[in-house]
Amino acid sequence: MKGEFSNVNVEILKKTLILLSFFFCLLITPPPGFAQSVVIDAGMSPNQTAWAFDRDARDANKEVTFWFRVQKESIYKYNFRAQVFRPDGSEVWNTSYGFNVEGYADQKLTFPVFFYDRSPNKLALSFGMWKVRTAVYEKESKREVSVKEYSIAFSDGKKQTPAAEVSLPGKSGNPFPVPSFQYKQWRLKNWGLGIYDEVSVGPNTYDREIRSIDVRDTFSVKEALNAWGKGHKFGAMLEGPPVNTYFNTNQLPQYVFGYILKHPDGDNNGLNPRYRTSSYCNNPGAVLFSFDIRKLGRYRIEFLLRERDKPDWEESSWVPIGGFDFTLTQ
Incomplete structure (x- = not known):
């Protein structure tokens, strides 16, 4: 009888430990959507989505900034990623950065010369709709919690309509x-x-x-x-x-x-x-x-x-x- 009583106590103890572990996981796991709240805002500056390329044009290139801003307490948990894709979907740029102490990270690109440099055929440039994709992702799991995409038109400046x-x-x-x-x-x-x-x-x-x-x-x-x-x-x-x-x-x-x-x-x-x-x-x-x-x-x-x-x-x-x-x- 004493042995049976001990076995019952052991089973109760096991179940109690399992329940405690379950509640502990609930406490340390953020609720759904919490990760999204780390992002304050994001954007592109200047907000120019069409760029014409002309080899003879001077001072046509401009620096464009794509950025994300997150909560300061999140800077050690998340990274910033920037990707660029040609009109055919091939990737030409993929970099990641950490956020600074203010929760800010950006990617600076110079348009339209960037599209020229990354066109595989300089005699037939990759004119069309390019895509810039920025994201905030968790460092450990690599899971993306916020994504912004920008469609950028790259065209032939020689064929622009006056x-x-x-x-x-x-x-x-x-x-x-x-x-x-x-x-x-x-x-x-x-x-x-x-x-x-x-x-x-x-x-x-x-x-x-x-x-x-x-x-x-x-x-x-x-x-x-x-x-x-x-x-x-x-x-x-x-x-x-x-x-x-x-x-x-x-x-x-x-x-x-x-x-x-x-x-x-x-x-x-x-x-x-x-x-x-x-x-x-x-x-x-x-x-x-x-x-x-x-x-x-x-x-x-x-x-x-x-x-x-x-x-x-x-x-x-x-x-x-x-x-x-x-x-x-x-």
């Missing part, structure tokens, strides 16, 4: 009827989808005029990709009054604009306001949202407006402007 030959907005015809919309000082003047150029018209970042090349409600994937390859942009344009007509008391634009893009398969971009792409209008008064989309079918884009002082993560801060449909074919 600015004087670029058609002005509306000249090629706009198949998208413009509804009547006004919110306080901002009024919708024009919108559309197609191939555009952004032309610098002043010294400041936002001094960029958007000029239409081809505006239609149906494009092929090939046409969209060829536009990027020629140094143009494929995307949706929204135009309102001059920016200086709706400055706030600090002489800053009062309104910011975003969009929701609904895909043919039911997927979407921007439905959740926390992940909605947004931008201020360029000077004089238009904004271009560029796309690299390749799924075939019918899309719908819906534009929204937000006052800059209202929280971007709350849907109630966004005012619907309207939208239109377009089609992408093979």
Whole structure:
């Protein structure tokens, strides 16, 4: 009887130890999504996504920085990785760095000469859409906890369309009827989808005029990709009054604009306001949202407006402007 009692105690002790081990693991294992909270922000500067290469051009190269910022207490647990891929998907750059004491890490690249240097055939450069991929990953497990990707168009500067030959907005015809919309000082003047150029018209970042090349409600994937390859942009344009007509008391634009893009398969971009792409209008008064989309079918884009002082993560801060449909074919 005494031996049986001892065996029972041993079994109870074993089960107790197992339970304690289980609870201990729960205590030391971070809850799902905790790793994501280590990231504060990330970005690219300057935010220029089209680069034309011309061997005869001087002072055309610029340093571009891709960066991540994490919580300071996380710098010993995570690393920063930067990768670059050619249009054919082959990898040409893969480096990793630690974060500094402020939780910051970056990768600096010089465009467009970087694309020239890493084109395997200097007589037939790798023009097209390159991809820069940055990530934060755990040092021990190598698991990525946050990723940012950037599509960068590399084109032949010798084949650029001269600015004087670029058609002005509306000249090629706009198949998208413009509804009547006004919110306080901002009024919708024009919108559309197609191939555009952004032309610098002043010294400041936002001094960029958007000029239409081809505006239609149906494009092929090939046409969209060829536009990027020629140094143009494929995307949706929204135009309102001059920016200086709706400055706030600090002489800053009062309104910011975003969009929701609904895909043919039911997927979407921007439905959740926390992940909605947004931008201020360029000077004089238009904004271009560029796309690299390749799924075939019918899309719908819906534009929204937000006052800059209202929280971007709350849907109630966004005012619907309207939208239109377009089609992408093979």
